[in-house]
Amino acid sequence: MKLKELANHLEWAYYRTLVKSMPGSVDENGTCHCVVHLPNNPIPLQQLERLQSRTQELLDKYDQKLSRVSDYSCTTDYQDNQVLEMAHNLQSKSPSALPSSYEAPAFNLLRLELEGAQKLVTQLKAKGGLSRLEGLLNQLQGQVANASYTLKLVGDSDQRSFHSLRQEVNVLEGQLSECERYREQDQASSHSGSSLPPGSCAHGGLQKVSRPLVVRLNWRGFSYKAGAWGRDSAPNPVSSLYWVAPLRADGRYFDYYRLYKSYDDLVLLKNYEEQKMGYGDGSGNTVYKNFMYFNYYGTGDIAKVELSSNTLVLRRPLPGATYNNRFPYAGVPWKDIDFAGDEKGLWALYATEESKGNLVVSRLNASTLEVEKTWRTSQYKPALSGAFMACGVLYALRSLSTRQEEIFYAFDTTTGQERHLSILLDKMLETLQGINYCPSDHKLYVYNDGYLINYDLTFLTLKQKSPRPLAKRPSGVRAPLKPVKSNKSFRL
Known part of the structure; x- marks a missing residue:
C-alpha cells in the first residue's frame, strides 16, 4: 500500500471512530441525526495532513529519479554496445587490454540504483511520523546496505582477479619472447660448428x-x-x-x-x-x-x-x-x-x-x-x-x-x-x-x-x-x- 493511500485510510478510520462513538436519534422520516463535537486539538489530523503532503513530495521526487534512471539506462545500453565492440577489437589485438567487468556500465547502473534507494530510505526515516513502519524501514535500510557492500566486494574481487590475470599474461608474453631469443641463439650456435664428441x-x-x-x-x-x-x-x-x-x-x-x-x-x-x-x-x-x-x-x-x-x-x-x-x-x-x-x-x-x-x-x-x-x-x-x-x-x-x-x-x-x-x-x-x-x-x-x-x-x-x-x-x-x-x- 502506498503511503498516500495509507494516510487517507488512517484519516477516514479516525473519523469513523469519532462518529461511531457519538449518540444520535432517528426522526419520523427515518433519518439519523447526530452531533459530532470535534476536539479543539486538531494535532492528529494535522499530522496526517503533513504526512500525506510530505509523502506526496517524496513520491514525486522518486518518480523523477526513476525517470532519470530510465534515461540513463537507455544511454548505458548504447554505451554497453560500444564497450563490447571495443573490447572485441582490443581482444583481437591484445588480451591484456580487456577492461574489468567492474568498470562496465551495468555495474555502474546497479550501484546508482542502490545509492538512490539508500537515500530514499534515509529521508523517510528522518521525517518521522511512521512509527508503525519504522521496523520495516530499518530492515529495508539494512538490506540495501548489505546489497551495496556485496556489490563492492564483487567488484573489488573481480578487479583484483583481472589485474592478476593481466600480470600473468604479461609474464607469459615475456617468457615467450625469451624462449624465442634462446631458440634463435641455439639455431645460430648449431650452425657455427660441429658438436664435440664425448x-x-x-x-x-x-x-x-x-x-x-x-x-x-x-x-x-x-x-x-x-x-x-x-x-x-x-x-x-x-x-x-x-x-x-x-x-x-x-x-x-x-x-x-x-x-x-x-x-x-x-x-x-x-x-x-x-x-x-x-x-x-x-x-x-x-x-x-x-x-x-x-x-x-x-x-x-x-x-x-x-x-x-x-x-x-x-x-x-x-x-x-x-x-x-x-x-x-x-x-x-x-x-x-x-x-x-x-x-x-x-x-x-x-x-x-x-x-x-x-x-x-x-x-x-x-x-x-x-x-x-x-x-x-x-x-x-x-x-x-x-x-x-x-x-x-x-x-x-x-x-x-x-x-x-x-x-x-x-x-x-x-x-x-x-x-x-x-x-x-x-x-x-x-x-x-x-x-x-x-x-x-x-x-x-x-x-x-x-x-x-x-x-x-x-x-x-x-x-x-x-x-x-x-x-x-x-x-x-x-x-x-x-x-x-x-x-x-x-x-x-
Whole structure:
C-alpha cells in the first residue's frame, strides 16, 4: 500500500471512530441525526495532513529519479554496445587490454540504483511520523546496505582477479619472447660448428651456456636447499648413474645420497639406491670413476666412498686447506673444499691461509688423493659464487642478480694463463649451491636452492679465436699472480 493511500485510510478510520462513538436519534422520516463535537486539538489530523503532503513530495521526487534512471539506462545500453565492440577489437589485438567487468556500465547502473534507494530510505526515516513502519524501514535500510557492500566486494574481487590475470599474461608474453631469443641463439650456435664428441678437448674454450633446464625438485623436498647432483665426471665413465646428494636443512651436513640408473628414473623417482653416509661436510662433493669425493665433516681432510658398496675407502688431509667455513663461496656456507672432475682428472678447489683466501687449484691423484700439482689464482674465493673445471681450465662465477650469474674468469692450468670473459648464465632461484661438469655430455649439473638444473655448454671451435690472455706465469704454489682489481675489470 502506498503511503498516500495509507494516510487517507488512517484519516477516514479516525473519523469513523469519532462518529461511531457519538449518540444520535432517528426522526419520523427515518433519518439519523447526530452531533459530532470535534476536539479543539486538531494535532492528529494535522499530522496526517503533513504526512500525506510530505509523502506526496517524496513520491514525486522518486518518480523523477526513476525517470532519470530510465534515461540513463537507455544511454548505458548504447554505451554497453560500444564497450563490447571495443573490447572485441582490443581482444583481437591484445588480451591484456580487456577492461574489468567492474568498470562496465551495468555495474555502474546497479550501484546508482542502490545509492538512490539508500537515500530514499534515509529521508523517510528522518521525517518521522511512521512509527508503525519504522521496523520495516530499518530492515529495508539494512538490506540495501548489505546489497551495496556485496556489490563492492564483487567488484573489488573481480578487479583484483583481472589485474592478476593481466600480470600473468604479461609474464607469459615475456617468457615467450625469451624462449624465442634462446631458440634463435641455439639455431645460430648449431650452425657455427660441429658438436664435440664425448670427452673431447678439441676446442678453444667455453663460448656460452644454454638456458637452464629444470629437471625436478630434489627427492628430500624444498626445505633441503643445499646439495649437489650430477653424473660421473670422468671422461669415459663405466656407468651412466645419476647421483643426488642433498644436505640436511642446516645446509652443512651431508648424510644421504641416491643413485639412479637413468635420467628417466631420476625424473620419476624410481629404480634408485638410497645410501646413508653420515660424515660429509658441505656441497662440494663430486663423483669420479664411480667414487664420491667430499670434505670429511669438521676437518680439512678429503675422503672418497666407493658407490657400489657405500664404503669409505680413503681419507687424508689436504695440505694447507682451510675448513669449518673459513673461506666459503659467497652465499654458499660450509663449502670449503670443492671437488671437480673433467677430461684432465680430479681437482680440488679451496683456499689457504698462505693464499690469503684466494682460490687454489690442485690436481689430485684419484687413487691415493695425493696432490700432484697446485696453482694459485688471483681471485678471492669468498667473492666467487662458484667454480668448475672443464678440460683443465678453471671457470669462476659471480652473482649479478637473483636471476643471473656471470662466468667472468678463466684459468688454464696447462698454460698458466688467466683471462677475463663474460658468459651469462640464467638461474631459476638465487643461489647455486653445487656445480658439477660432465665431460660425457658437456653439461653443467647445478643444484639451485633445492632444484636439479642442467645447462648445455658450447665451446669455441679451433678455427675461432679465443680471448687474449691477461698474463702468463710458471706453474707452482710459490708464484702468485698480482690480483686483478675489481674496479678495473674488463671484458674481451
